Amino acid sequence: MSDRFVHITPRLHAALEMLTGSDTVADIGCDHGRLTAALLQKQICKMVIASDISEPSLEKARRLIEVIGFKEQVSFRIGDGCSVLNPGECDAIALLGMGGTLMCRILESCAVSLMGAKALVLQPMRAQDDIRLYLYQNGFRIVCDRVVSDHGRLYQVFKAVPGNSPEPLPDGFPSDFFDVGYRSFADRDALLPALCQQQLNCHQKMLKNASGSPGEAVIQYKIAALEQILEQI
DSSP states (O other), X not given: OOOOOOOOOHHHHHHHHHHTTOSEEEEETOXXXXXXXXXXXXXXXXXXXXXXXXXXXXXXXXXXXXXXXXXXXXXXXXXXXXXXXXXXXXXXXXXXXXXXXXXXXXXXXXXXXXXXXXXXXXXXXXXXXHHXXXXXXXXXXXXXXXXXXXXXXXXXXXXXXXXXXXXXXXXXXXXXXXXXXHHHHHTTOTTHHHHHHHHHXXXXXXXXXXXXXXXXXXXHHHHHHHHHHHHHO
């Protein structure tokens, strides 16, 4: 086993904490394999299924794992989303660094709900509202939700578990608003105000160019929702 440790960014560290206690993790869209490597080096889990739709990316992940000495604990698979998984062979799934719309498509294509896994950790790069709405409508319960500062940018990292019905939104949180997390609002995440202010500034700029357009009402609602959250916290 090599003593070379993979660099862990703050958002990756947040994901690792949420995956703690898992036996086998499926790292879907593993890219160059940094999450897979960190999971094993930090002894977060015993086994990792590392997959990617890109064969060159998967090969880079394979080489990294061989260098640090964990190849016996990783199953490398090339394929699209959760199609590489058999039901029940992992107890947690990680979807990091991709768009929220793509995450929805991956989850919708599962042969059975979450392929039998008990937990899902996500870090969407965009379209956070799409994946949050999908989870809410499909009965998932958000058990941990953090805003993470990483190299000058704010990211949302959250953990969901399967459920049977939508979780009630906390008091004071605007209905039908999924751009930020209602769990991070309920927990008063320290960086949530900064994230909301950042989004508010962006939407206010967008509104100047949206007058009379079909999207004007949506932008106005998001501005009102963000102002409500900021007032509450």
